[in-house]
Amino acid sequence: MATAVKSELPPLEDLDDPDFDVFAVERTMRGDYDDPYPVFEEYRKQGAVHKLELNEVFAKHHDVEMHGLNHYTVFGYDACNRVLMDGETFTNYEVFKHSLGKSFGRTVTVMDGEEHQRFRKVLQKAFLPNVVARWGDSLVQPVVDRLMSRFIEKGEADLADDYTHHFPFQIIYSMLLLDPDESARFHKLAVAQLLSQGGYPQGPEATEKLGVFFRAMLEQRRQNPGDDLVSHLATVEVDGQYLDDDVLIAFLRQLVNAGGDTTYRATGVLLAKLLEDPNLYARVCADRSLVPLAIEEALRWDGPVTLTYRYCKRDTEIDGKVIPAGAVVGVCMGSANRDPTKFEDPNRFDIFRKRTVRHLAFAGGPHICIGQHLARVEMTRALEGVLDNLRNVRLDPAKPWPKIISHFMRSPDHIFVRFDV
Amino acid sequence: MWMCMNCGHVYEPEEGDPVSGIAPGTPFEDIPDDWFCPLCGAKKSDFEFVED
Numbered sequence: 456m457a458t459a460v461k462s463e464l465p466p467l468e469d470l471d472d473p474d475f476d477v478f479a480v481e482r483t484m485r486g487d488y489d490d491p492y493p494v495f496e497e498y499r500k501q502g503a504v505h506k507l508e509l510n511e512v513f514a515k516h517h518d519v520e521m522h523g524l525n526h527y528t529v530f531g532y533d534a535c536n537r538v539l540m541d542g543e544t545f546t547n548y549e550v551f552k553h554s555l556g557k558s559f560g561r562t563v564t565v566m567d568g569e570e571h572q573r574f575r576k577v578l579q580k581a582f583l584p585n586v587v588a589r590w591g592d593s594l595v596q597p598v599v600d601r602l603m604s605r606f607i608e609k610g611e612a613d614l615a616d617d618y619t620h621h622f623p624f625q626i627i628y629s630m631l632l633l634d635p636d637e638s639a640r641f642h643k644l645a646v647a648q649l650l651s652q653g654g655y656p657q658g659p660e661a662t663e664k665l666g667v668f669f670r671a672m673l674e675q676r677r678q679n680p681g682d683d684l685v686s687h688l689a690t691v692e693v694d695g696q697y698l699d700d701d702v703l704i705a706f707l708r709q710l711v712n713a714g715g716d717t718t719y720r721a722t723g724v725l726l727a728k729l730l731e732d733p734n735l736y737a738r739v740c741a742d743r744s745l746v747p748l749a750i751e752e753a754l755r756w757d758g759p760v761t762l763t764y765r766y767c768k769r770d771t772e773i774d775g776k777v778i779p780a781g782a783v784v785g786v787c788m789g790s791a792n793r794d795p796t797k798f799e800d801p802n803r804f805d806i807f808r809k810r811t812v813r814h815l816a817f818a819g820g821p822h823i824c825i826g827q828h829l830a831r832v833e834m835t836r837a838l839e840g841v842l843d844n845l846r847n848v849r850l851d852p853a854k855p856w857p858k859i860i861s862h863f864m865r866s867p868d869h870i871f872v873r874f875d876v
Numbered sequence: 877m878w879m880c881m882n883c884g885h886v887y888e889p890e891e892g893d894p895v896s897g898i899a900p901g902t903p904f905e906d907i908p909d910d911w912f913c914p915l916c917g918a919k920k921s922d923f924e925f926v927e928d
Contacts, residue, residue, distance in 0.1 A: 540917050576881055583884045585926055811894075813915070823883050823916045 464671055467640055468664045470647065470657055477647045477657065482868075484653045488513045491761065491862040492802065495530060495790035503531030503774035509762055509785045513862035519654040520554045521764070527778050528762075528785035532794035532812070534773050535786045538765055539820040542567065545765035547822060550783050554764075558648045558662055559712070560705035564822060571821060574702055577693060579825050581684060587829040590630075595833055598625045599840040607844055607876070611851060614841070614870035619722045623833055624715035630684050631672070631707070645711040662708065669704045710826075718830045720759035720866030721816075722837045727857035727867045728753055728804050729838075730850050735806070740842045748806040750834050751814065756804045757865055758816030761789030788815040789865075848874040878904040879926045883916035887923065 470477075491513060498505055508526035510518050529535050538545045546567045548556075556565040563575050580586075602622055606612040624642050625635075633641060644661040651658030673689045677697075680686035688703050729736045729749060739745045767782040778784060793801040797812040817824035824830070841848060850856055850872055857867035878887045887893070887907075892900040893914050898907055904923070911920045 542917065572882070579882060579884060583879065583881075583926075584886060585879070585928075819915060820917050821882070828884050 464668065464675060466634075467637055467644065467668045469640055470644070470660055470664075472657070475657055477643045477650065480650055480653065480655060480657075481646055484516055484650070485861045485864050486514050486516075487860045488862040489858070489860060491789065492793055494862075495761075495787055495793065498528070498787075499530040499790050499794065502776065503534035504529050504776040504778060507785075509787060510863070516653060518554075518652050520557065520652050521783065524550075524553070524783045525779070525781060526785060527767070527782045528787055529773065530787050530790040531774065532791040532797045532815070535788060535791035535815060536819060537773060538784055538786050539763075539815065539818055539822075542571075542821040544768055544771055545784060546768055547571075547765065549766035549768075550764045554652060555709070558651050558658060559708040560662070560666065561699070561701045562705035562709045563702075563825070564709065565705075573693065574698065575821070575825070577691060577698060578688075578706055581687060582825050582829055584828040587832050590626075590829070591832050591836055594626055594629050595622075595836040598622050598629060599836050601625075603840055603844055610876045611871070611873045612845075614726055614872055615723050615857070615867055616869060618841075619719045619726065619837065619866075619870070621719075622722075622837055623718035623830075624711070626833060627711055627714050631711075632681070632683050632685070641711060642715075645708075645715065648708060648712050665708050665711070666704050669707045670700060672707075673700055673703055714826050714829070716864070717759040717824075718826075718833050720864060721754060721830065722834050723857070723866040723870060724757045724759070724859055725750060725753035725834060725838060726841060727859065727870050728756070730848070730870065730872065731856070732804075733849060736848075739806075739838075743839070743842075745806060746835055746838055746842075747831075749838070750831060751810065752804060752806040752808065753834075754816035755792045755798070755814035757859055758788060758792060758814070759865060760816075761863055761865060762787050763818055786818070788818060791815045845872070845874040846876075848872050877926055877928055878923045880913040880916060880918050880923050882918035882922050883913060885913050885915040 494512060505528050507528045509528045529538055548565055548567050551565045555562060563571055563578060566574060599622060602618050606617050625638060628638050628641060644665055647657050647661035649658065672685055676686040676689040680690050688698065691698060729739060739749055763786050765784045765786060767778045767780055767784050769780045771778050792814045795801050817827040854871035857870045859865050859867050887904050889903050890900055892898040892902045896911060896914060898911065907920060909920055
């Protein structure tokens with residue numbers, strides 16, 4: 456896809472304070488909690504449902520958009536799955552209007568019922584497995600090759616900072632036919648949007664500036680459509696009408712943020728776990744049919760997002776405990792994916808485990824991650840890029856081993872490796 | 877292949893959907909109409925046949 460469309464767009468405006476370090480602030484907000492899984496396990500052992508704001512257990516900083524609401528958190532797999540699958544009782548708008556609705560706007564994550572179904576189907580259609588599979592060669596591989604070319608002759612790299620941290624964002628920029636010279640600014644503003652959760656004014660500023668840019672982009676692609684994603688979304692008609700601009704702009708804001716942020720974290724965990732075990736790495740390298748198993752196990756064992764939310768519309772009993780109408784329900788997917796009633800020896804990273812129960816790394820139910828199939832394609836290509844190109848790759852013994860951190864958005868900040876050149 | 881248009885889940889006949897009582901080997905056409913997508917909860921009618 457993505458033949459070139461002549462771009463005459465105005466440049467994306469930088470933050471008013473161009474030196475504001477978005478990534479440092481984001482790291483601070485995310486926290487450096489080492490391993491939340493023992494805490495999840497302790498709660499899960501005590502019951503599937505707790506009256507609890509989970510973020511307050513770990514975080515040094517309040518989530519200013521969510522703090523103080525009537526929070527409950529569910530920990531068991533069955534409880535989490537029930538909440539996610541029951542979109543009539545457990546809805547999105549009333550909870551995400553406080554957070555993603557402010558950062559991204561009228562995104563499908565903030566919709567429920569028929570409105571959600573209508574927009575969801577159109578947007579999902581652009582990210583179905585048979586569609587994204589074609590992007591492996593056209594969009595993903597060139598980015599993987601370009602990033603790898605920057606360090607392949609050096610014999611050493613930080614696979615987080617040099618590789619995983621950038622590749623999904625750059626794939627999205629390619630998908631949108633954005634100017635590569637502006638990729639650093641896009642990355643910064645994409646991430647900055649969620650700083651609203653910490654009360655930083657750069658959050659709404661980034662939301663506004665990306666909105667202005669995407670509105671101009673939609674207009675331009677309608678006038679001069681190509682075969683890229685935005686041209687498709689800008690010109691697709693439902694019941695004889697274009698999709699609402701505010702919905703498309705919200706979708707693009709979310710795409711440039713969540714589409715990059717989650718995949719880079721998941722890929723970092725995948726590479727870190729394989730490199731920690733050279734025998735396992737060698738087996739995957741020799742037998743590529745193991746790649747999908749390694750990816751699914753990394754997603755289960757330590758998925759990039761441990762928690763999502765729903766709003767409880769009516770008093771509902773789960774596991775003997777009543778969640779009252781009006782409560783915010785935290786769904787701890789990180790806990791569900793380590794539930795021993797579903798996954799044998801759940802704390803063990805085992806790519807060969809029996810897969811009789813699906814993991815909840817991408818959530819589930821009507822709002823299951825739209826980008827899950829693209830994420831798998833990206834993770835596959837990123838791992839294969841390492842397997843194919845970095846001979847005798849191993850964790851650098853002179854540097855710290857990868858440390859996966861945060862209670863909420865988990866990833867290693869560094870994966871220092873050496874390899875033969 | 878039969879694919880859910882709400883989430884992209886592909887129904888694999890050889891696997892079935894044992895959690896929902898659909899035995900391995902069940903063709904999509906033989907699944908009851910009140911079956912739901914195991915990933916997103918969409919209706920059977922939300923699935924479409926897509927060429928491999």
